Amino acid sequence: MLEDEHETTKKIPTPDILEVAKALASELRLRILETLSERPMSVTELTQLLGVAQPTISINIQILESAGLIHTAQRFGRGKICIRSCDTLLFDLPKVPNELSHFHTIQMPVGLYTDFQVNSPCGLVGREGLIGNVDDIQAFYMPERSDAFLVWFSEAGYLEYKFPNPLTSTETLRSLSLSAELCSEALGFKEDWPSDITLSINGWEIGTWTSPGDFGEKKGQLTPIWWVGGTQYGLLTEWNIHESGSSLNGMPSSSVTLEHLNLGASQPITVRFTVKKDAAHRGGLNILGNHFGNIPQDIKLVLSR
Numbered sequence: 001m002l003e004d005e006h007e008t009t010k011k012i013p014t015p016d017i018l019e020v021a022k023a024l025a026s027e028l029r030l031r032i033l034e035t036l037s038e039r040p041m042s043v044t045e046l047t048q049l050l051g052v053a054q055p056t057i058s059i060n061i062q063i064l065e066s067a068g069l070i071h072t073a074q075r076f077g078r079g080k081i082c083i084r085s086c087d088t089l090l091f092d093l094p095k096v097p098n099e100l101s102h103f104h105t106i107q108m109p110v111g112l113y114t115d116f117q118v119n120s121p122c123g124l125v126g127r128e129g130l131i132g133n134v135d136d137i138q139a140f141y142m143p144e145r146s147d148a149f150l151v152w153f154s155e156a157g158y159l160e161y162k163f164p165n166p167l168t169s170t171e172t173l174r175s176l177s178l179s180a181e182l183c184s185e186a187l188g189f190k191e192d193w194p195s196d197i198t199l200s201i202n203g204w205e206i207g208t209w210t211s212p213g214d215f216g217e218k219k220g221q222l223t224p225i226w227w228v229g230g231t232q233y234g235l236l237t238e239w240n241i242h243e244s245g246s247s248l249n250g251m252p253s254s255s256v257t258l259e260h261l262n263l264g265a266s267q268p269i270t271v272r273f274t275v276k277k278d279a280a281h282r283g284g285l286n287i288l289g290n291h292f293g294n295i296p297q298d299i300k301l302v303l304s305r
Contacts, residue, residue: 010086023067111148115160118153154284183234185284189216195283207253233293
């Protein structure tokens with residue numbers, strides 16, 4: 001039940017302060033939170049009460065949900081239902097040494113890849129629906145891809161992203177983590193459809209995660225109601241690189257260290273998700289973004305300094 005997710009007081013850790021503060025820095029979003037203090041409401045109800053267009057309400061709901069200030073769920077006959085997650089916020093302010101400055105988080109939209117190699121079936125989904133034509137590789141070149149919430153390809157291939165490197169020449173990196181919501185890609189969907197998905201950073205293989213399937217039987221919490229018959233959600237997968245090696249979902253994955261990555265100041269960080277042609281399971285790839293699936297995030301890179 002959504003009501004069970006409500007807290008009286010929600011504690012905001014130091015690294016999350018900026019995201020929550022940005023979500024609160026809007027009169028409309030504050031009005032939405034105020035309105036939800038009475039009871040859970042649908043997006044349609046909020047639109048009527050606040051006198052604001054539904055697309056605008058939906059966008060601001062997504063921002064509040066990403067910051068953890070509301071929860072949403074699909075309910076039959078009422079569409080997406082929203083509930084305020086708490087009544088009071090408690091912020092953990094930075095201490096000396098400044099905890100906030102130790103972390104730098106970058107979220108990369110799934111459609112902002114800089115290189116790719118894909119096989120059909122493939123495609124991209126944005127806010128209004130398909131971007132270009134399904135199974136048309138030319139769609140992967142369209143400028144509208146920057147707004148994609150979901151990108152997929154079948155069998156073998158890769159998607160590559162370039163992240164900015166905020167480190168200066170005087171800073172020392174303690175760890176680097178990369179996380180994303182991922183799953184395999186089958187025609188339509190197939191719960192039992194493994195795929196070996198390898199992450200590499202600056203050309204170094206960090207580890208291979210075997211996705212168990214392409215999940216479509218259950219609706220994703222963030223997946224648009226109009227998206228039916230295909231991938232609904234993925235699984236949050238995280239790779240970490242430290243001074244002594246790398247791990248995948250908390251388990252050792254390779255001997256690659258931060259030193260191997262050669263993260264020079266002002267040089268971009270190149271991230272590639274690959275399903276190899278010689279992989280044991282060539283089951284394709286879905287990368288789900290901030291407004292699709294179950295996890296309200298894009299591809300997230302966190303640098304600990």
